[in-house]
Each structure stands twice: as structure tokens, then as C-alpha cells.
Amino acid sequence: MHAFNYQHPKSVADAAAALSKGGDAKLLAGGQSLVAAMKLRLAAPTDLIDLSGIKELAGIKVEGAGITIGAMTRHAEVARSEEVRAKIPALAGLAGGIGDRMVRNMGTLGGSLAHNDPVADYPAAVLGLNATVNTNKRKIAADDFFKGMFETALQTGEIIVSVSFPVPKRAAYIKFRNPASRYAIVGVLAAETGSGVRVAVTGAASSVFRVAAMEKALAAKWSPDAVAGISVPSAGLNSDMHASAEYRAHLVTVMARRAVEAAK
Amino acid sequence: MKISMSVNGKPVSAEVETRTLLVTYIRDNLRLTGTHVGCDTGQCGACTIHMNGQAVKSCNILALQAEGADILTIEGLAKADGTLHPMQEAFREHHGLQCGFCTPGMVMSAVDLVNKHPNPSEETIRAELDGNLCRCTGYHNIVKAVKAASAKM
Numbered sequence: 001m002h003a004f005n006y007q008h009p010k011s012v013a014d015a016a017a018a019l020s021k022g023g024d025a026k027l028l029a030g031g032q033s034l035v036a037a038m039k040l041r042l043a044a045p046t047d048l049i050d051l052s053g054i055k056e057l058a059g060i061k062v063e064g065a066g067i068t069i070g071a072m073t074r075h076a077e078v079a080r081s082e083e084v085r086a087k088i089p090a091l092a093g094l095a096g097g098i099g100d101r102m103v104r105n106m107g108t109l110g111g112s113l114a115h116n117d118p119v120a121d122y123p124a125a126v127l128g129l130n131a132t133v134n135t136n137k138r139k140i141a142a143d144d145f146f147k148g149m150f151e152t153a154l155q156t157g158e159i160i161v162s163v164s165f166p167v168p169k170r171a172a173y174i175k176f177r178n179p180a181s182r183y184a185i186v187g188v189l190a191a192e193t194g195s196g197v198r199v200a201v202t203g204a205a206s207s208v209f210r211v212a213a214m215e216k217a218l219a220a221k222w223s224p225d226a227v228a229g230i231s232v233p234s235a236g237l238n239s240d241m242h243a244s245a246e247y248r249a250h251l252v253t254v255m256a257r258r259a260v261e262a263a264k
Numbered sequence: 265m266k267i268s269m270s271v272n273g274k275p276v277s278a279e280v281e282t283r284t285l286l287v288t289y290i291r292d293n294l295r296l297t298g299t300h301v302g303c304d305t306g307q308c309g310a311c312t313i314h315m316n317g318q319a320v321k322s323c324n325i326l327a328l329q330a331e332g333a334d335i336l337t338i339e340g341l342a343k344a345d346g347t348l349h350p351m352q353e354a355f356r357e358h359h360g361l362q363c364g365f366c367t368p369g370m371v372m373s374a375v376d377l378v379n380k381h382p383n384p385s386e387e388t389i390r391a392e393l394d395g396n397l398c399r400c401t402g403y404h405n406i407v408k409a410v411k412a413a414s415a416k417m
Contacts, residue, residue, distance in 0.1 A: 006265060006282040006328055028329075035324050036306050038283075048282070052329065076318070080380075100395025102309060102373065105318040106325065180307070182394070 002044040008053050012136050012159055018049045020157045027051055027159065029072060029111030032103050057110070057161060060084060065167055065194070067091075068134075071110025071160040079104065090171035090189065090263070094125050097175065099182050110160040113145070116152050116207065118238065119183040123208035124173060128189030128200030131165045149206040168193045170222075172263035174255045175203070178242055185243050186251035190214075190259035192222060199227075199256055204237050204248045214256055224261040227253065269333050271296070272340025286330050287311045287322035290337060298338040298368045302397070309396035312369035313337050319376035321395075338368035341375070350416040351375050351409070360409030362400035370396045370406060378414045386411060 009015040019025050025047035028034060037043040051057055057072035060081050067087055069078060078084055079096030098104055098112075098121050112122040113133065126133065126142045133140040136159045145153050154160070168191040175187030184203030191198050199214040217226040234249035243251070268277035271294060278293050290296050290313070299322060302310030306324035313322045314336040341349040351371050354360065361367040370393070377384065377392045384392070389410045390403075398406060 001283040001285075003281065003283055006326075008328075008331070028326075031326065031329060032306065032324060035285075035326060039285075039304070039324075048326075050329065100309070101377065101392050102312055102319050102321045102395045103306070105315075105376075106320050 001038045002041060004038075004045055005047045006050065007047065008050045010053050012054060012056065012161060015049050015051060015054065016136055016157050016159055018047070019159070021047070023047050025049055027114070029108040029114070030074065030106040031111075032099065032107040033111065033115050033117065051110075051159075062087070063164070066164050067167065068162050068164045069109055070162050071113075072108050075099070075104035075107045075109070075112075076101070078109065087167045088129070088165055088171065090168070090173050090191070091125050091129065091165060094121050094173040094189070097121065097173075097177070097182075109163060113163070114152060114154060114160055116146055116150055117183070118149050118206050118208075119178075119181075119185070119203045121173070121175065121184055121187055121202060124184075124187050124189040124200045124202040125165070126163060127208050127210060128173070128191050128198050129165050129168055129171060130191075130193050130195050130198055131163050133160055134162045134164060135160055143210075146207050151207070166194055170263040172259045172261075174258040174262060176251050176255055186248050186255050188252060188255035188259045190218065190227075190256060190263055192218070192263075197222070199259075201232070201252050201256075204232070204252055206236075206238070211252070211256070218260065222260065224257045227256045227260055230256075265328060267327055267331050269330050269335055271335045272337060280327050282326070282328060284327040285323055286313075286315075286325040286327045286335075289327040289330075290322060290335070296337050296339050300365060300368055302365065302369075307397065308366070308369075309373055310366050310369040312372040312396065314372060314376060317376075317379075319373050336372075338372060341371065349375070351378070351413040354409040354413035354416070355406070358405050358409040358412055360402070360406045362398075362402045366396060366398045366400075370398065374406075374410045374413065375417075377410065378417050382417075383414055384410070 023046040026045035171191035173189040175184040234245040237245035239245040300310040302308035311323040
């Protein structure tokens with residue numbers, strides 16, 4: 001790991017100020033991806049700004065018809081939260097299936113979203129549940145947040161503060177996981193939300209995406225059979241030693257069908 | 265930078281480079297070598313310790329992230345008189361270790377597992393231990409040990 005300067009601000013404003021000071025500064029949330037990348041020298045920030053001392057970034061609040069989760073809330077806290085389990089069990093289940101128990105005790109919602117790993121689970125929840133990403137500057141709709149592989153709409157100096165999840169009428173997340181890394185080879189979140197049916201797929205492509213044909217079919221009839229015959233083209237999907245693009249395309253349909261079944 | 269934390273109930277502090285990993289601090293500075301480095305990539309769980317009561321992988325955390333934390337390592341699990349923790353005793357009783365390399369991480373992870381899931385089923389134990397790899401593949405007796413220990417914790 002290359003050397004870096006370390007800062008531990010106590011407020012979002014101080015963190016934003018530290019971020020804008022120039023150099024290649026990065027925010028440190030739980031560090032379960034960033035520290036690993038720094039050890040491999042895939043990332044070598046000049047400055048690391050640790051967000052763990054900022055109290056306003058952690059916690060789970062039920063607000064109106066939704067749940068707002070602080071960016072620094074650990075996966076394990078989301079997974080065992082009574083409120084999340086009662087109102088959005090699909091989200092609690094998704095968080096409880098990220099990595100392993102030690103990773104879940106450190107990893108955070110905000111860190112996962114800002115990183116936008118193509119095979120991460122949380123992007124499927126944010127896109128599939130039509131959540132809103134609240135930053136220190138604005139509110140970003142899920143459809144506008146994910147821009148591509150490891151790319152988001154976040155601008156320089158912008159920090160995720162929390163994410164607001166509307167409570168869906170029904171939803172489920174099913175993933176075909178890589179048994180070694182526990183990342184999604186393909187994960188599908190299917191939901192009937194207040195703003196329509198949404199089907200979000202992670203793991204299959206360079207970034208999370210929606211499947212319009214499945215959403216249309218499910219809006220007409222919420223049934224596993226409605227999506228069983230709908231497949232996504234394999235062109236452009238991820239292909240690696242774990243799964244070919246054709247296999248991932250096949251898995252999208254299978255995982256979608258199971259998600260719809262589970263969200264009955 | 266200066267760091268201070270509590271390790272196995274004792275206050276410790278040191279001047280470290282910012283890039284020092286928590287596991288490096290524990291093993292090289294504090295000479296507590298029971299915490300192992302297996303894969304060094306956050307996969308195998310041999311470096312598992314407790315930070316503020318939560319099992320975490322100390323090879324994937326900066327020492328600075330543990331500033332002010334309560335750290336518990338395998339050395340702090342047994343009583344001062346040498347009486348083993350029920351989890352350690354169960355691993356011994358049920359032959360839950362072969363070469364022993366994964367054992368400190370396995371035990372620390374299992375203690376956290378039982379704290380969160382009292383009286384866990386075999387299925388729960390297997391699912392929740394999936395962040396700890398045993399390359400002797402001695403999982404069967406590890407699961408038996410965790411089950412037995414859960415009744416005594």
C-alpha cells in the first residue's frame with residue numbers, strides 16, 4: 001500500500017472541505033473494497049478522509065412512507081433492523097447476503113453505492129426499489145445515479161449522506177452468487193412500487209440496469225410465468241471464468257422468475 | 265500518526281504509519297501473533313478479531329480505523345487463569361481443528377455468530393461461517409464444535 005495522509009473529520013461539511021482541497025483524495029467508509037484495492041495498489045489516494053466519526057451519517061429512520069438509511073450504516077445493521085425487516089424485507093435480506101458476516105459488520109451502504117461495483121448487491125436495491133440518494137448537495141433519483149462501471153453521478157466534493165427507500169407493495173431479491181467472493185454473478189430485484197413495477201439486474205453487465213420488457217409484463221400480470229419467456233440479449237454482458245455472457249443472460253431470466261415468485 | 269485503543273482489556277497506543285493495517289499492528293507491534301494472516305485479501309477470515317464487539321477482518325482494516333476501539337483477539341478470549349472460553353473448549357473437545365491455522369479466526373467468528381444467533385441451527389452455522397475458510401476442509405467438526413459451544417455460552 002502506498003503512503004497517504006489521513007483525516008478524520010467530525011462533520012459532512014469538514015469532510016467536503018477536505019475533499020475539495022485538491023490531490024487525489026478519497027472518502028473511506030467501511031473500507032471493505034477501498035482498503036483491499038489500496039493493498040493491491042489498484043487505488044493510491046494521496047488523502048484518505050475517514051467518515052466513521054460523523055455521527056449524522058449512520059442510522060436507520062422510518063420517515064413517512066419510506067425508510068431512510070444513513071450512508072455509514074453497516075450492512076449487518078440493515079440486515080437485522082426490525083424496521084427494515086418489517087417494511088422492506090427484501091432490502092434486509094439483500095443486506096444480509098452481502099459478502100460474509102465480517103464484511104457485513106464493516107461495509108456500508110454509502111460506500112457500496114459510491115463504489116458502484118458491477119457485481120455489488122446494493123445497486124440492485126436502490127434501482128429496483130426506486131430509492132433516492134441524498135447527498136450533501138442534492139437528491140439524486142436512482143435512475144440517474146448509476147452511470148457505468150465504477151461510475152456514478154457523484155461530482156467532485158459530493159458525499160452521500162443517506163438513501164431514502166420508499167416501501168414497495170412487494171419486492172424480492174434473488175442472487176446467483178459466486179461461491180468464493182459471494183458477489184452476484186447475477187442478482188435480480190423485482191418490485192411492485194408506488195411508481196410502478198421495477199426489475200433491476202446487477203452482476204450481469206458493466207452496471208446495474210432495468211429490464212423494461214419484464215416490467216411491462218409484470219405490470220400486466222404479477223406472475224413468475226410473465227417473465228419466464230423474456231430474456232435479455234447476451235451481447236455486452238459480462239463474460240469471465242465464472243460465467244459466460246450467454247449464461248448470465250440465461251440467469252437473468254431465472255433469477256427474475258424466482259424473485260417474482262418470492263415476492264408473491 | 266498516533267493511535268490508541270484497548271486490546272484485550274489493556275490500553276495500548278503507538279505511533280504508526282497511516283497505511284498500517286490493523287492486523288500488522290496487532291501482530292508486529294503488539295506481538296499478539298495468534299491472529300493469523302492467511303490470504304491477505306479479505307477472503308479467508310484467519311485474521312478475524314472483534315472490534316467493539318463485532319467480528320471483523322483485521323487484514324482489511326487500517327489500524328487508524330480502530331482508533332478508540334475495544335479490540336478482542338484470540339489471546340483475550342480465555343480467562344486470566346487459563347480456563348478456555350466455551351468455544352475454545354468445544355473446538356478442543358470435538359476436534360474442530362486439524363492444522364490449526366484457521367482456528368483463531370474461526371473461533372472469533374464463531375463467538376460473534378453465537379452472540380448474534382443464540383442456539384443456532386446447523387444450517388445457520390454453516391451459512392454464517394462462510395467467511396472463514398479451512399483448507400484442511402475440517403468443517404464438519406467445526407460445525408459440531410460451534411453447536412456444542414452454543415449450549416454453554
